[in-house]
Amino acid sequence: RKEVEQDPGPFNVPEGATVAFNCTYSNSASQSFFWYRQDCRKEPKLLMSVYSSGNEDGRFTAQLNRASQYISLLIRDSKLSDSATYLCAVTRGSSGDKLTFGTGTRLAVRP
Amino acid sequence: NAGVMQNPRHLVRRRGQEARLRCSPMKGHSHVYWYRQLPEEGLKFMVYLQKENIIDESGMPKERFSAEFPKEGPSILRIQQVVRGDSAAYFCASSPGRGSEKLFFGSGTQLSVL
Numbered sequence: 532r533k534e535v536e537q538d539p540g541p542f543n544v545p546e547g548a549t550v551a552f553n554c555t556y557s558n559s560a561s562q563s564f565f566w567y568r569q570d571c572r573k574e575p576k577l578l579m580s581v582y583s584s585g586n587e588d589g590r591f592t593a594q595l596n597r598a599s600q601y602i603s604l605l606i607r608d609s610k611l612s613d614s615a616t617y618l619c620a621v622t623r624g625s626s627g628d629k630l631t632f633g634t635g636t637r638l639a640v641r642p
Numbered sequence: 643n644a645g646v647m648q649n650p651r652h653l654v655r656r657r658g659q660e661a662r663l664r665c666s667p668m669k670g671h672s673h674v675y676w677y678r679q680l681p682e683e684g685l686k687f688m689v690y691l692q693k694e695n696i697i698d699e700s701g702m703p704k705e706r707f708s709a710e711f712p713k714e715g716p717s718i719l720r721i722q723q724v725v726r727g728d729s730a731a732y733f734c735a736s737s738p739g740r741g742s743e744k745l746f747f748g749s750g751t752q753l754s755v756l
Contacts, residue, residue, distance in 0.1 A: 538756035557695065572679070572731055572750075572752075573749065573750070574733055574748060574749050574750055575685065575733070575747050576747070577661075577744055577745070577746075580744070593653075616683065628698075629675060629687045629690050629698060630675070630687070630745055631687065632677075632684050632685040632686075632687075633684060635684055636682035636718060
């Protein structure tokens with residue numbers, strides 16, 4: 532079983548739609564969780580950290596469910612510019628631990 | 643404040659040649675991570691370095707690959723005797739301290755092996 536798993540998609544949605552992605556992780560010792568965005572094989576860019584209490588940044592909301600070991604990303608009012616691959620990443624959070632990425636979920640927003 | 647700088651952006655090598663990829667971390671960052679992304683795949687961790695130390699190389703292939711981060715100068719990922727399967731995007735990321743909270747990535751080096 533992969534350490535971090537995501538549905539590869541693609542998710543094809545119209546502008547204005549609400550779309551949600553899930554990401555499951557297998558290591559219960561994981562401590563820190565992130566969503567990154569990657570455009571067309573460019574470098575990944577941090578979208579948001581994911582906290583136990585959940586967090587929101589504009590149209591984006593991230594949630595963490597430790598009991599079921601998954602994190603989610605909700606995008607409201609989708610824009611064409613949201614089209615990208617969304618990568619979840621986890622780390623055990625201990626000193627020197629690396630980020631482990633999922634393979635990403637592709638989102639295509641159509642006019 | 644310049645971000646993570648990688649060069650070259652594109653590197654073409656013939657089978658059997660050597661590839662050297664460079665990464666200069668963000669100012670003030672002393673920790674560097676290398677990741678590889680094969681076509682249609684996710685980012686795979688390769689190695690984590692601190693100045694003059696390799697902290698975690700669990701993702702490095704056993705042969706032909708090496709990495710360093712000297713006291714002065716950029717981090718170098720070196721691939722000897724490249725093969726077609728080495729063709730990939732190689733991303734470097736840096737962070738200010740131990741742990742990988744909020745990694746900042748460079749633009750990557752696209753290696754093509756002919």
